[in-house]
Amino acid sequence: MRRLFSIKKVPFCAAAVGLAAIVFSGFVTFRPNRIAVGKAVFLNQTLGSLWVAIVILWAVLILLSALRIPGRIHLFSTGLLSSTLILLLIATAARHASLTTQDAGSITRTSLGPAFWILLFALIVILTDTWQRSGKEKNLITIMGIVTGGILLGMLVSGDLDMLSIMREYANRKERFSGELLTHLALAGSSVGLALGLGIPLGLLAHRKKPLYTPTFFTLNTLQTIPSLALFGILIPVLAAATLRFPVLTDMGIKGIGAAPAIIVLTVYSLLPVARNTYIGFTTVDPAAIEAGTGMGMTRSQLLFRVEIPIASPVILNGIRVALVQAIGLTAVAALIGAGGLGVFIFQGLGQAANDLILLGAIPTIFIAVVVDSLMGGIIRVVQPKGLG
Amino acid sequence: MISLNQVTKEFPGKIAVNELTFEVERGEFCVIIGPSGCGKSTTLRMINRLIPVSAGSITLDGVDIYNYRPEELRRQIGYAIQSVGLFPHMTVARNIGIVPQLMNWDMSKIRRRTDELLDLLNLDPGVYRDQYPRQLSGGEAQRVGVARALAADPAILLMDEPFGAIDPITRESLQTEFARIQKELKKTIVFVTHDIDEAIRIATRILVLKDGKLVQHDTPENIMTAPAGRFVTEFIGTDRALKRLSRLPAVNYMKEAPNVRESDPLQSAAGLIAEHRYLWVLAHDGKVLGWLDENSLKSGEQTAGLAMTSLDFRMSAVVTDSTLKEALSRMVQQGIRSAPVVDMKGVLLGEIRMGDILEA
Numbered sequence: 216m217r218r219l220f221s222i223k224k225v226p227f228c229a230a231a232v233g234l235a236a237i238v239f240s241g242f243v244t245f246r247p248n249r250i251a252v253g254k255a256v257f258l259n260q261t262l263g264s265l266w267v268a269i270v271i272l273w274a275v276l277i278l279l280s281a282l283r284i285p286g287r288i289h290l291f292s293t294g295l296l297s298s299t300l301i302l303l304l305i306a307t308a309a310r311h312a313s314l315t316t317q318d319a320g321s322i323t324r325t326s327l328g329p330a331f332w333i334l335l336f337a338l339i340v341i342l343t344d345t346w347q348r349s350g351k352e353k354n355l356i357t358i359m360g361i362v363t364g365g366i367l368l369g370m371l372v373s374g375d376l377d378m379l380s381i382m383r384e385y386a387n388r389k390e391r392f393s394g395e396l397l398t399h400l401a402l403a404g405s406s407v408g409l410a411l412g413l414g415i416p417l418g419l420l421a422h423r424k425k426p427l428y429t430p431t432f433f434t435l436n437t438l439q440t441i442p443s444l445a446l447f448g449i450l451i452p453v454l455a456a457a458t459l460r461f462p463v464l465t466d467m468g469i470k471g472i473g474a475a476p477a478i479i480v481l482t483v484y485s486l487l488p489v490a491r492n493t494y495i496g497f498t499t500v501d502p503a504a505i506e507a508g509t510g511m512g513m514t515r516s517q518l519l520f521r522v523e524i525p526i527a528s529p530v531i532l533n534g535i536r537v538a539l540v541q542a543i544g545l546t547a548v549a550a551l552i553g554a555g556g557l558g559v560f561i562f563q564g565l566g567q568a569a570n571d572l573i574l575l576g577a578i579p580t581i582f583i584a585v586v587v588d589s590l591m592g593g594i595i596r597v598v599q600p601k602g603l604g
Numbered sequence: 605m606i607s608l609n610q611v612t613k614e615f616p617g618k619i620a621v622n623e624l625t626f627e628v629e630r631g632e633f634c635v636i637i638g639p640s641g642c643g644k645s646t647t648l649r650m651i652n653r654l655i656p657v658s659a660g661s662i663t664l665d666g667v668d669i670y671n672y673r674p675e676e677l678r679r680q681i682g683y684a685i686q687s688v689g690l691f692p693h694m695t696v697a698r699n700i701g702i703v704p705q706l707m708n709w710d711m712s713k714i715r716r717r718t719d720e721l722l723d724l725l726n727l728d729p730g731v732y733r734d735q736y737p738r739q740l741s742g743g744e745a746q747r748v749g750v751a752r753a754l755a756a757d758p759a760i761l762l763m764d765e766p767f768g769a770i771d772p773i774t775r776e777s778l779q780t781e782f783a784r785i786q787k788e789l790k791k792t793i794v795f796v797t798h799d800i801d802e803a804i805r806i807a808t809r810i811l812v813l814k815d816g817k818l819v820q821h822d823t824p825e826n827i828m829t830a831p832a833g834r835f836v837t838e839f840i841g842t843d844r845a846l847k848r849l850s851r852l853p854a855v856n857y858m859k860e861a862p863n864v865r866e867s868d869p870l871q872s873a874a875g876l877i878a879e880h881r882y883l884w885v886l887a888h889d890g891k892v893l894g895w896l897d898e899n900s901l902k903s904g905e906q907t908a909g910l911a912m913t914s915l916d917f918r919m920s921a922v923v924t925d926s927t928l929k930e931a932l933s934r935m936v937q938q939g940i941r942s943a944p945v946v947d948m949k950g951v952l953l954g955e956i957r958m959g960d961i962l963e964a
């Protein structure tokens with residue numbers, strides 16, 4: 216007789232942890248006002264009866280991770296179930312928020328609690344695991360993810376989530392938010408752009424002229440180990456002194472605080488992944504291919520553009536991907552020296568002990584990083600020359 | 605056509621090529637041979653300026669190679685190396701077509717040329733055209749490398765151990781094939797190897813190098829019959845008589861072969877057997893089927909076909925483009941003192957006798 220059970224470790228553990236979270240921690244937190252001490256509200260205490268669906272589906276999820284079910288059906292049902300659960304979690308919290316908060320003028324707050332975050336995290340782990348194991352069905356699971364994202368966006372736009380505390384923080388700063396979001400993107404984007412302009416030639420140079428390799432990468436590695444806060448701190452007096460010495464800099468808008476030092480620091484950090492991957496990318500080109508190409512009469516630039524760059528491009532793009540994700544995260548810190556960006560909300564929230572304001576800065580930052588990462592992953596898969604890899 | 609005059613290459617602390625002077629005539633197949641590190645590759649790379657000369661001069665048809673732009677020079681010269689260096693992100697067809705493409709040939713011409721070259725090197729275009737280098741075996745990759753070097757139809761080819769990774773059997777047929785291609789296309793080839801058998805099989809002239817210096821430059825025959833000193837003698841090895849046979853085409857030693865048809869009555873063969881000791885028996889279309897000797901006469905059968913000892917021409921016969929060395933090895937293998945020479949279909953053309961080989 217075939218065994219009935221076959222436990223899939225990752226989904227099973229994640230689902231079990233989720234179950235414990237439901238039992239032992241609050242799903243949402245209720246506060247009489249924005250910064251008061253909160254009171255935990257457990258899942259079964261949430262208003263509206265959506266929580267029943269969560270409990271039932273969670274049980275199914277655990278069962279699914281333990282039963283022996285053919286691969287494709289299992290992948291598909293786990294994917295569908297997890298996506299549905301993510302939407303349900305958010306809907307339940309939002310519904311509870313709107314039922315407890317009678318009107319927009321009310322000062323009571325409903326924030327997402329520990330159980331919510333743990334459940335969400337467990338579902339993301341399960342989805343990632345499913346995606347990784349999905350092989351040929353990858354596209355199907357990807358589409359499921361995109362549809363879920365779309366529904367979530369719909370909920371966000373339609374105002375269903377408006378009564379959640381984080382959305383109320385947003386409502387109070389609508390204008391500011393879109394401004395800082397753009398600043399964030401501009402800071403991260405321009406510094407990675409600069410890092411490309413500097414890092415790619417640097418990596419190529421280190422490849423062509425081997426004696427330059429050690430000093431170049433010694434410097435870049437060392438810079439990378441300096442904590443970002445320290446680097447920001449160092450630049451304030453340095454730039455301030457520079458502007459005193461050369462007033463033109465002030466005319467160009469450069470100050471010890473603000474965008475200029477932020478872009479410098481972010482560029483410095485982005486330089487290493489870009490330069491290193493450029494170097495590695497060019498090193499993967501077989502020297503025999505260069506010799507044969509040169510011997511057949513290809514010029515330096517023909518070799519560079521037709522042979523070396525195409526072969527090195529996937530590795531270089533991966534470096535750019537790392538630089539982008541890293542810069543998007545680090546830009547949040549740049550708010551400390553007055554450069555703006557989503558970090559502004561994080562530091563304001565920290566100052567006011569308003570957790571939901573911190574989240575208003577943190578969640579979009581993480582979201583942008585994840586989207587950019589998967590976008591770059593997609594681009595790399597598409598441009599990867601067919602004969603490689 | 606190619607002429608080196610007192611060419612020296614000095615690397616830091618090492619003289620790789622020392623005052624080398626030699627000439628390669630148009631249409632010659634010049635093989636440079638010598639032990640590892642004697643400067644063969646360095647010599648080759650100086651001809652297409654991958655390595656600058658330290659002293660001396662190299663001319664192509666009397667023009668100093670340093671009068672050309674390097675790319676201009678190199679496009680007149682095909683180049684194939686042992687490590688091949690195919691471009692991994694391009695298909696076989698695009699690899700072969702790269703130089704024509706740089707020279708702005710039109711697409712249909714490039715495509716025709718590519719298929720033609722794949723055919724020439726015994727790679728089915730339908731199978732290989734769209735494959736990527738990582739899908740090829742070492743030997744296939746080397747053949748594509750050679751095709752790529754031939755693509756723009758350069759008058760000169762430089763080849764640095766281009767058949768190194770190919771198995772001995774394919775290698776031998778490729779060498780013979782390539783020697784034929786060279787004669788047909790009238791290319792001037794400078795070919796580096798450290799395999800003396802390869803050199804003897806394909807060269808019109810062999811250049812023996814030792815420690816960057818020229819030791820002997822002569823035809824394979826002369827090198828084998830009159831090696832210059834101990835170094836060359838040892839390099840050729842003890843079986844040089846046998847090696848010499850690989851230079852001699854079997855057809856030149858072919859004699860007329862006595863034969864009867866399989867349907868002929870056995871009696872009619874008796875006279876010829878008495879005269880020749882044996883006869884080849886042919887089918888009505890001329891294919892070799894077997895032989896008759898005195899013993900067959902005693903069999904009492906009616907026709908030659910019934911009395912003969914049959915043979916498989918694929919095993920025992922010598923085809924027209926074989927060398928005497930191959931003919932000899934067939935005879936030794938099969939234990940026969942004469943072998944029929946046949947065309948591709950097995951039709952008898954003549955025979956080769958052991959005695960003639962030993963006198964050759």
Ligand SMILES: Nc1ncnc2c1ncn2[C@@H]1O[C@H](COP(=O)(O)OP(=O)(O)OP(=O)(O)O)[C@@H](O)[C@H]1O
Nearest residue numbers: 615616618620639640641642643644645646647798
């Ligand atoms: N770029 C270089 N720098 C320094 N020495 C070199 C360089 N290239 C070759 N040599 C030296 O020059 C000598 C000749 O090298 P070359 O490659 O011409 O030998 P070869 O005859 O082709 O040997 P092989 O049969 O092993 O390929 C060797 O001693 C080698 O170490």
Ligand SMILES: [Mg+2]
Nearest residue numbers: 644645646764
């Ligand atoms: Mg060599």
